[in-house]
Amino acid sequence: MAISAAAATLVVMKIHPDAQLGHQQFLPGTAASMFASPRPRAARPTRLCVVGAGYVGLTAAACLAEAGHTVTCLEADPGRLALLKAGRIPIVEPGLAEMVARSRQAGGLRFTDEVEEAIEGTGYALLCVGTPPGIDGKPDLRQIGDTARQLAAAARSDLVLIVKSTVPPGSCEALEILAADAAGPDVRVPVVSNPEFLRESRAVADFFAPDRIVVGADDPELGRDVAALYPAGCPILVCDRRSAELVKYAANTFLAVKISFANEVAGLCERLGADAGRVLEGVGLDARIGAAFLGPGLGFGGSCLPKDLSGFLATAASVGYEAPLAAAARAVNGSAQEAVLAKLELALDGVRGRRLAVLGLAFKPGTDDTRDSPAVALVRSLAARGGVLSTCDPLGRCRELPADVFSDPYRAARGAEGLVVATGWPEFAQLDPVRLRAEMAGTVLVDAAGVLRGQGWREAGFSLYGVGWGLPSSLHPVVWPPITWALPAAGGLSAA
Template identity: 55%
Template sequence: MVNVATEGVGVADEGAVAERRVCVIGAGYVGLTAAACLAHLGHRVSCVESDPHRLAMIRRHEMPIYEPGLEELVAKGRASGRLEFFSEVAPALVQAEVALLCVGTPPRPSGEPNLSYLAQAARQVAKGAGGDIVVVVKSTVPPGSCEALELVCAEEAAPGVRIRVASSPEFLRESRAIEDFLAPDRVVVGAEHDDVSDLVASLYPPASPVIRCDRRGAELVKYASNTFLAIKVSFANEVAQLCDALGTDADTVLAGVGADQRVGPAFLRPGPGYGGSCLPKDVAGFRAIGESVGTRTLLAAAAEEQNAHAREVIVGKLETALGSLVGRSIAVLGLAFKDGTDDTRDSPGLHIVEQLDKAGATVRAYDPLVHADLARGRRVDSVDQAVRGADAVVITTTSAEFRAIDPSKLAIAMEGNVVFDAAGVTDIPSWSAAGLTVYGVGRGTPLAFHPVVWTPLRWTNATLVPSGA
């Protein structure tokens, strides 16, 4: 049974929670954010990171990931003595009541997540626990995982030590991770025992709306949420493709759709498709769950297909605009999967770079937050370097730096004049006035990849028919 308690959302003040001793395993986007925020809320946190490079960075007060406000919160936690970092699980568990597992669950080629890091972390906790402890799985795992992990823990634990496993999936968005952790839309707690459920709920900001359920339900909430968001993004792109064919504006059409309270405007924006470490992986995971229990996940499959198509459409339209991609010089602005993060996992920008490269174009790519040369030698250090002499420019994220591009300066710097603004950041009239030809996703720029021709309609005997008929 699901019990929803909605007491309003707010960012709790420090000290507003009953202090708990929490061990966080994994210092990535989820773990480091959770550790810093839990310390901020007033808990005592020991955070374990097994990657020596990541741990060394944290110890040098450098963040291994980019997340606004994280560096300050980690520094504050360390200065207060509430937040410590460890390389090994056992010493970090001393006195811990709760261990949060925040390790990666990357997809296998089949779509199923690789749970080996999680199983290893659970074993380490079970072996290192000096007394009873609650293990909370924050990583995204398929239904049934927590039950299975509890058996693994029971095998490894010392005699007399009781380890109970709960599910509390994480919903934070990269680039807004702290705000999401401290003022969540909801906290989901899946546990078999009320005292475990209460303990897990007590870790979060006191005003958080808590949804309590069984462990399988909690595990499924995460996959179902991300799959629904992916369907929304893909639907927006499907509408955008229709808008391009009809020569009308998708932002306006989707604003009209999203204004309905039953739908809501979030994630109804056309663009280069979804990417990142979560949506693609979790849609594939949702489908794998369906297959494992014999149900059909038709909408999830359609979202995946449309997402792949949305990327193809961009490269295809660019080819149409340029005549051919062979030997063309193309600047790709945006390598992270969205603005405000350095995460390039399954990013549309990187995918477009690869497709352009395969098609014989010469690519220069730039992203203000991505410093690693993931674009294999094609990354440059500024917008200026990327666009100089380019035949075409592709914009894939809504970065403020791309929004601030002066179209007249861009037109002078480029050799050609084609801009494909997949992120929807340009003002088409002023960019056109600067001599640039701007194409977008659903922005009434009907450069068809599959040539779809709009035939005006006329009335005949109270019926609409194509005007030529």
């Protein structure tokens, strides 16, 4: 398992010379090179096993095969496996289907549900199975525990388990104990943390041009070894396992805090008659802050941010540490949804019995993923309050939705008294106000995604409300008592 000299020169990292568990120095790499064509290759092509063919696993399997490795992807779900073996993929990700097809044809990627077949001839298994939230908000680690046991029990020679799934700090150590119990005599199954940071809808691009790859290993040589599996040029941080695990939780918690802060500013803007779009644009233009994740709206959702924020809080609680900032981000997120509901209730004088349209189901544009989507939660809340719902999403689908689902947004809007844009798809930004007005029975439009600005909506007869903008100015209270804008002789401002 020793790293080759070539890989060592290609991988951009530095290891603290004298620390087994030391925090390692991070050096930026040449991310731009990741966009080069042909795609960057792994320095040392090898045989790999990837477990789980979801957003993370299928992307990793296809991209690692594209980078030159020979990959066997182990998938337990019979429906998913049948689809993959038939040459189709179970998720929507730009470029992924083509890449899977190419690698399968070239013999670099195959799918199986047989553990022994998946790990035959390989020293590495990348674990990309789900770690969903349990009922108490703590992560449910049963899938990954089972996976570690199965792989260890089937291993006939040393096998490194590389945990890409998001897990609470300490998990890799626990998995290593589980794996050691299950493994046969003379078989070593060390566990390395390698959290995944891909963004759905740009997963392939993120794989080849990541902001960073984090590898947590208590044996630095093993860490370097795992880092060398990735294409040359990726910026890599190697550290101890608990730190690597916490990087993932902390990064997603920070993004959640940023979104909640944007929603808090938006709420203040509504009360001041300021425009949250401009305010947050102005804030985000500060290079120290950045514009990403500063959009107000229905709040954060998806399969990662809410779950990882809860995991962060559960981890803190488990060691008796209070994390009030993270807790506040979660509370503010709940209020974001409530604020949109309240707007609609106010504008329509109640939603019971009213026909309503919600445009968007996916948790963000560009993906088919509706897991923990704020848009879906909005549909359910409105239905629970007695609204009669119709909805539309270009890709997202959801089972047992209390709404009629249409493929055409104008059809979904037909007869609606109020409409909410819940997901910021470009398709919704291009809607024609006059045509939409002709379809709808009412005029209330709530743009929770911030995509309908400045397009003649009011001219078409709509009352348009945004998040942090669009309330009539008569609603804005006078905030300060009148003051004299002149310095009195004694100095300081005085109230009139």
